[in-house]
Amino acid sequence: MVAEILSVGTELLLGQIVNSDAQYLSRRLSELGINVYHHTTVGDNPARVREALRQALGRSDLVITTGGLGPTEDDLTKEMVAQELGLDMRLHQPSMRALEGYFERFGRVMTENNKKQAYFPVGAHVLPNRKGTAPGCVVEKDGKMVAVLPGPPRELTDMYDTQLEPFLRARTHKRIASRFLRIFGIGESEVETRLKDLFSGSNPTLALYCATGEVTARITVMCEENEDPTPLLNPLEKEIRARLGDCVYGEGLKESLAHVVLNKLLERKATVALAESCTGGLIASRLVDCPGASDALIEGHVTYSNQAKMRVLGVTGKTLREFGAVSAQCAAEMAAGARGISGADYALSVTGIAGPGGGTEEKPVGLVYIGLASNQGVETWRFLFTGDRGRIRELSCLNALDKLRRALI
Amino acid sequence: MVAEILSVGTELLLGQIVNSDAQYLSRRLSELGINVYHHTTVGDNPARVREALRQALGRSDLVITTGGLGPTEDDLTKEMVAQELGLDMRLHQPSMRALEGYFERFGRVMTENNKKQAYFPVGAHVLPNRKGTAPGCVVEKDGKMVAVLPGPPRELTDMYDTQLEPFLRARTHKRIASRFLRIFGIGESEVETRLKDLFSGSNPTLALYCATGEVTARITVMCEENEDPTPLLNPLEKEIRARLGDCVYGEGLKESLAHVVLNKLLERKATVALAESCTGGLIASRLVDCPGASDALIEGHVTYSNQAKMRVLGVTGKTLREFGAVSAQCAAEMAAGARGISGADYALSVTGIAGPGGGTEEKPVGLVYIGLASNQGVETWRFLFTGDRGRIRELSCLNALDKLRRALI
Numbered sequence A, B: 001m002v003a004e005i006l007s008v009g010t011e012l013l014l015g016q017i018v019n020s021d022a023q024y025l026s027r028r029l030s031e032l033g034i035n036v037y038h039h040t041t042v043g044d045n046p047a048r049v050r051e052a053l054r055q056a057l058g059r060s061d062l063v064i065t066t067g068g069l070g071p072t073e074d075d076l077t078k079e080m081v082a083q084e085l086g087l088d089m090r091l092h093q094p095s096m097r098a099l100e101g102y103f104e105r106f107g108r109v110m111t112e113n114n115k116k117q118a119y120f121p122v123g124a125h126v127l128p129n130r131k132g133t134a135p136g137c138v139v140e141k142d143g144k145m146v147a148v149l150p151g152p153p154r155e156l157t158d159m160y161d162t163q164l165e166p167f168l169r170a171r172t173h174k175r176i177a178s179r180f181l182r183i184f185g186i187g188e189s190e191v192e193t194r195l196k197d198l199f200s201g202s203n204p205t206l207a208l209y210c211a212t213g214e215v216t217a218r219i220t221v222m223c224e225e226n227e228d229p230t231p232l233l234n235p236l237e238k239e240i241r242a243r244l245g246d247c248v249y250g251e252g253l254k255e256s257l258a259h260v261v262l263n264k265l266l267e268r269k270a271t272v273a274l275a276e277s278c279t280g281g282l283i284a285s286r287l288v289d290c291p292g293a294s295d296a297l298i299e300g301h302v303t304y305s306n307q308a309k310m311r312v313l314g315v316t317g318k319t320l321r322e323f324g325a326v327s328a329q330c331a332a333e334m335a336a337g338a339r340g341i342s343g344a345d346y347a348l349s350v351t352g353i354a355g356p357g358g359g360t361e362e363k364p365v366g367l368v369y370i371g372l373a374s375n376q377g378v379e380t381w382r383f384l385f386t387g388d389r390g391r392i393r394e395l396s397c398l399n400a401l402d403k404l405r406r407a408l409i
Helices: A020-031 A046-059 A077-085 A093-106 A112-118 A153-172 A188-198 A230-247 A257-267 A282-288 A306-313 A317-322 A328-342 A389-408 B020-031 B046-059 B077-085 B093-105 B112-118 B153-172 B188-200 B230-247 B257-267 B282-288 B306-313 B317-323 B328-342 B389-408
Strands: A002-008 A035-042 A062-066 A089-091 A119-121 A125-127 A136-141 A144-149 A174-184 A205-211 A214-224 A248-251 A272-276 A297-302 A346-352 A367-374 A377-384 B002-008 B035-042 B062-066 B089-091 B119-121 B125-127 B136-141 B144-149 B174-184 B205-211 B214-224 B248-251 B272-276 B297-302 B346-352 B367-374 B377-384
Touching (some): A002 A046, A046 B035, A077 A119, A077 A136, A144 A153, A153 A174, A230 A248, A257 A389, A297 A306, B077 B089, B077 B119, B188 B214, B248 B257, B257 B282, B282 B297, B282 B389, B306 B317, B328 B346, B328 B367
Parallel strands (some): B062 B144
Antiparallel strands (some): A089 A119, A125 A136, B125 B136, B174 B248, B205 B214, B367 B377
16 A cells, blocks of 8 residues: 655745654554655645645555644645545534534634534544544545544644554554563663664564663564564563663653653552752653552652752751752752651652753753662762753653662662 | 755655754745745655656746765665756766765775765756765756755755855845744634734735644745845734733743743742642743743642642641642642742642543543632632643643733733
8 A cells, every 4th residue: 555645734834843743654654564655745725735635646545634624714624635536525513513512611612613623525434533623534535545634743643543543454454563662771872782683683673763861672573464473572572671681661652761660659559759959840740741640649849949948858058058959968858858758658859950051160061969768768879961951851850760760670 | 936845765754754854944945035835755766756856846946855865876866856857967076085085084985886976967066065975966957946955954954054045045035034923821713713804914924823722823024135024024913912912922932931921020020839739840840941940930849649738738628628639729728838838929839630530520630720829819710621631731731820921911
């Protein structure tokens, strides 16, 4: 099956946003063994959308459009698909009811132009939107298939994953199975060196991806629809785990370091408190991202000022005077203080200089201390991170979580 | 002048990388007043590259290709441009010397296929590559212009900025200026309804973009290279502000709601404390994202459990028993408590049910109370948000910041 991605949106042609939808769909389609030969982007212009559709339908079996499903007059993807396929537009009652319900729940007034989001080409299979107001659809005619998806990435990825992908999978009879190993505490080139001889296989294949501070190893096999991929995946996974040890912290793309830490806390019925300075609530926020966080996270404190460190956490004036707020001593007192007041089993603290200002020769931007208090006492670690404010805060957050993870192993 | 970006690279069609080159070039071309009507991406396939080139030359004055300039046999963009324009390839001696110098400096052996990077279509204006080995070029024929650029973003951006942009600027004598107004507290379709008659202008033009909970209005004018765009931009901006009132919270693409709130606090030398339950540190983290947050944010507390709400913030057991943790009463006591212990001028509180679990008929997932304590007393607001846990937390965070913003106006 040959597919093509047709992105509709003037904001793409003006370079205001990057076309992450095309990348996402391409990656997911390639996992199904579907070949993508073209990406095309046009603006919110009826003639150019239709011309691009006509061309795409002429050379591809499957055309996936992204964008142009909003309530405004500019949004015309569905209408152009209907015109190009010679189909009328018809009201889809369940979508209208869903729209009305959405506006009611939100306490907002539904305007006349919102209603166009409930109209679809006759015969379309409607794909409800769980993340926004614009449903998508799949239309089939003369052996061609057009899938119409919304542009906002969180709506698009959810609709693809939960609705379009199963629909397409039922047609290809092949499947690709991937397993992802999440790695922290070791750099990409070191991972590559340790796994060097494992990259040459063809089924399974091994690839590495890296993001801020962490590396993901992907093991992929192609097999028949009804074949169990496990016997192909297991030996390579076992070998990688043997070589990387406890640097492998999790599996899957959705399981973040915070999820893994939270699950370990919940398994052990242990609790945690947080004392954050330069991360400023980032660690708390990551834990609270995970459903169930309330059973493990007793409380968090963002103590950005010295006053708050003393008053809330009991850091001593002596420590702040003699060693400063960015010191191992302060990190230790923050962690011990947070554990003491909350009664939590563990307390994590972070204090550092995220920049861009505030650095000195002795204490440069990027200097971060992490503290961990438990019934074993208090440990601290010193880090010197590079990068901008966002990256320094992110690396501080991840390393703090990783210290807690290792304490929980 | 109408331009088109033709990206060549199988890695784009496999979704291994996002097409940031197309975004970069589009943004830069729009600044020159050059209209980009199409992006096209094809793989490293001679027939499809040529077909895409032929089509692009048929409908655009300027075609910018990216990628396919490497030393391997797969890399064939220059060759296809030459074939399509009916030009021979010829050795460019300065490029060959530069290549030889590059390999010598890095102590590497230059292979036979590296030499193809020094061949160009006859008559091409060669663009040296200061960041890699593959030079680009500009070829003109029959009133059409083809610019051939390398794919790696750091090579592409440098070559565009230092060589192609000056080349193009000398031809257009036009510029585009845009202004962005950031809007919160009003939905996209309501914004559109209020501004309906303003969308029909041609210079300036008006467009809307939306993200979670907020809308951005873009005003764009095209003017002569040396003309001041301000007199064209100001009247429309003034009209929009008159119609949307204080829902316009900021200007520019980089100024987030948190930035605006922080700046207002700093201007007034006012301080804030936070008491977060379901947002779990998200508000603190957004404020700490902004350099200078330490002067306004006294402290934050993530009080996820009832125990922490009572112990840290002084919420009463009576309130929790009678009204529950997700109630206007609890939000009020959280805000008052956070203000009391910190001595801050303002304290914001959030308590709600982010889901997926924890909802009841009376208190469904998405129910959120926001409290704001100041020297004027305590106010609370009730919200019912839709969406998943992440979206509910995001909307809670933005609405809390917006309540503080409005209090600071």
